[in-house]
Amino acid sequence: MKQFFIFVxxxxxxxxxxxxxxLMLFGLPIAQIVLFGFALTNEIKDSKIVICDYAQDNASRQLIDKIAVSRNFIVKEQMIDQQQIKSVFQQGDVKLVVVFPNNFEQDLLHxxxxxxxxxxxxxDPNTASTLTSYISSITSDFQQNFNAGNQMQPIISPEIRMLYNPELKGATNFVPGVMALVLLLVCxxxxxxxxxxxxxxxxxxxxxVSPMNPLTVIIxxxxxxxxxxxxxxxVILLMSVFLLDMPMNGSLLLLYLVSSILILCALSLGxxxxxxxxxxxxAMLISLMAMLLPTVLFSGFMFPLENMPVALQVVANxxxxxxxxxxxxxxxxxGVGFLSIWKETLVLSGMTLFLLLVSFKKFKIRLQ
Amino acid sequence: MDAKNIVISAQDLTKQFGDFTAVDQITFEVYGGEIFGFLGANGAGKTTAMRMLCGLSKPSGGKASVAGFDIYREPEQIKRNIGYMSQKFSLYEDLTIKENIQFFGGIYGLSDRVLKEKSTDLIQQLGLAEHAHTLVGSLPLGWKQKLAFSVAIIHQPSIVFLDEPTGGVDPITRRQFWDLIYEAADQGITIFVTTHYMDEAEYCNRISMMVDGKIAALDSPTALKQEFAAETMDDVFFQLARQAKRKSD
Incomplete structure (x- = not known):
């Protein structure tokens, strides 16, 4: 036991x-969080849009204000006709144009x-669909408030609800992925x-040659x-909660417990x-290739697994x-408890156990 | 030197790597307290033979015992009773002299008190007192090798295996290194050393010459020179090595 502590x-x-x-231990996670959290986020902020308000009534004003306060958009109001829209886009920095027709409020009320x-x-289709989805969610939010008390619900656009992440924050997607990536890579x-x-x-x-047990050496x-x-x-958790506004709704203990399993898994892979x-x-090259690619491709944090061919989904497992x-x-x-994630935890633990056993077995006691 | 006290014995010890027989049925004995030179050209099989005796490599055939323990059945006891210094200079370069001594002493189970005494003595002996907290990586090679040797015998093993310990150092440092070896031998530690410096062969009590995985000659340097009618060990080596069919690497 004393030998063990001397070794540690x-x-x-x-x-x-x-x-x-x-540097690798502590620089890497910080760099990753900053990179993924800020630079590579799929959230679009401060996008310039043009709003063309032909209605100029109470309802349109309210909706425009609502859009304008969103941090996704920088609104510029401009009266343009259909022909001019193209030229607005061609200038390049405007990504979206919203046009309020005449009688917007009246249509809504009557x-x-x-x-x-x-x-x-x-x-850029991704930006376009993200921006339009921001607009639809703002609109649907608006109509509910606008018609509060009114029994007739107007139907302007399909109702989109973003469960757990109503603001479509990118961090919620990236942080868990970055955690997996960093822990795996580092370990x-x-x-x-x-x-x-x-x-x-x-x-x-x-x-x-020494009397140290190889198992002791490994551990x-x-x-x-x-x-x-x-x-x-x-460090990652602190950064993501305080810097990237990542929610932390569940049990910290459970999170550390599950992370410990992943760390063990990574150690045995190493x-x-x-x-x-x-x-x-x-060793470095293999570790990088073997950890980076599968994690980025198959964990689902960059590319949704649901869109992959079945064969690849199987591989992802x-x-x-x-x-x-x-x-x-x-x-x-x-913020779920253990009962909701026991299946996934079991799979992860199983993998870890398997890798641990294989690596112990493979660790060469004699050199040749 | 007690000629009856056999500390290493090998009988038909063999190691094959696929079709290649690196060590081919070697049989020899090493006596307690002697300096036993294990000579041969590169690729003759000396390192492989030594590794089998240390438990680093599993023999393909034959029998051997080290310090009275069987190399198949009691490798753990053997490990407790031997020291080993490899070709590659092998201390941790990013630890200080003192930390290295304490680490290696510690993994051999020396108590804190003994360890403290030993490390102070050792640092004094090597004249490294003012460098005790210097990182080993910044020491000259000769010092590192002397330190590595002292560390290899810090737990008072009955046998110490040295695998080409003086590779790459100047003649003066080599001489100093051999002074350390003599000191250890005086303390009763058996020295098993591989080398291809023939001047070092002269320092040994007995030497064995390996050619193509076999032991071609085994005796004291004086006896060998007589047998081969040679002036120096160099001549003995050339005569034997000329028989080799295996290409050296």
């Missing part, structure tokens, strides 16, 4: 003496049906590199990275990788981060 202490020394490791023309620059990279480094430098031989190596990953997780590689570079992503979203956003 040594591993911590390695980590703290190596600036590159420290026939319960009003028309609103929303014209989007669909040369897999760190363990595989730290073991392969000992192989490269020849110290592994000394350890194997002692994994422990610092396990704790550092938990600190990492805390161990496996260290068994098949002889150089630190190779084998990616631990997919399950972790589902669990984290459920805990943080929906």
């Amino acid at each position: 202490r040594k591993e911590f020394l390695h980590v703290f003496r190596d600036n590159k490791t420290l 026939s319960n049906q009003a028309q609103l023309q929303v014209i989007a620059d669909a040369s 897999v990279l760190m363990t595989s590199v730290s073991i392969v480094r000992e192989k490269e430098k020849g110290t592994m031989e000394i350890l194997l 002692a190596k994994a422990i610092p990275y396990f704790f550092l990953s938990l600190i990492n997780l805390t 161990l496996l990788i260290s068994n098949v590689t002889e150089s630190q570079q190779a 084998a990616v631990p981060s997919k399950w972790y992503y589902i669990i984290v979203k459920s805990i943080m956003i929906k």
Whole structure:
């Protein structure tokens, strides 16, 4: 047991003496959160739109105000005709034009049906559909308030409800994905590199000749990275809650528990990788490829799994981060308890157990 | 030196990698307290043989015992009783001298008190007192090797295996390194050392010459020189190595 602590202490020394490791441990998550949270967000802010109000009545004014206060849009009011719309778009920075026809309020009050023309620059289809969905959600919100007390519900546009994320905030999608990505990357990279480094430098031989049990070596190596990953997780969580307004509705304890399972899973993957590689570079490359791609492609945080061919959806099931992503979203956003996520947790735990056993078995006690 | 006290014995020890027989039925004995040189050209199989004795590599056939323990059945006991220094200089470069000593002493289960004494003594002996808190990576190679050797015997093993310990250092440092080896031998530690420096062979009590995975000659340097009618160990080596069919790497 004493040997074990001596070893753990040594591993911590390695980590703290190596600036590159420290940078990777703490710089990476911060960079990822900032990147994904701010730069790569699919939320569109401060988009310039033109509103052309032919109605100039009470209802149109109210709706325009409502659109104008949304932080998605910067509204410019301008009277233009159909011909001019194209030229507005061609100037480039206006992405959407909303046209209120004459008698907007009257139509709404008397026939319960009003028309609103929303014209989007669909040369970028994603932006266009996101912007129109913002408009529809603002509109539908508006009509409910406008007609409050009135029994007749007007039908202008289909009602769109954005459950859990009414503002369509990007962070809710990205943060759990980034958490999975960072935890996996850091753990897999760190363990595989730290073991392969000992192989490269020849110290592994000394350890194997020593009376230290190989299992003790592995566990002692994994422990610092396990704790550092938990600190990492805390950094990510703090940043996403306070910087990106990510909700934290569920139990923190449960979140840390599930994350610990993922970290264990990542540690055993790192161990496996260290068994098949002889150089630190190779270990790094394999870790990056093996973690980054599947997590980005198959966890569902970049590309919705539902849109993938069935074969790929099946493949996605084998990616631990997919399950972790589902669990984290459920805990943080929906605030559910263990009972709602036990299936996913079971799958993740099963994978972890399997990988752990395989990597222990594969860890070579004798060099050749 | 007690010639009766056998600390390493190998019988028909063999290691095959696929079709290639790296070590081919070698049989020899090493006596307690002696400096046993394990010589051979590159690729002759010395490192492989040594690794089998240390429990780093599983033999394909034959029998061997180290410090009285069987290499198949009691590898854990063997590990407790041997020290090992590999070709690659092997201490942690990002730890200080003191931290390295404490780590390696610690994993051999030395108590804190013994460890403290030992590390102070050792640092004194090597004349590294003012460098105790220097990172090992910044030391010159000769110092690192001396330190690595001292660390390899910090737990007072009965045998220490040295795998080409003096590769790449200048003759003076090599001489100093051998002084350390003699000191250890005086304390009763058996030294099993592989080398391809023939001047170092002269320092050994007995040497074995490996050619193509087999032991071609085994005796004291003086006896070997007589047997091959050679002036120096270099000549002995050339005569034997010329028989080799295997290409060195």
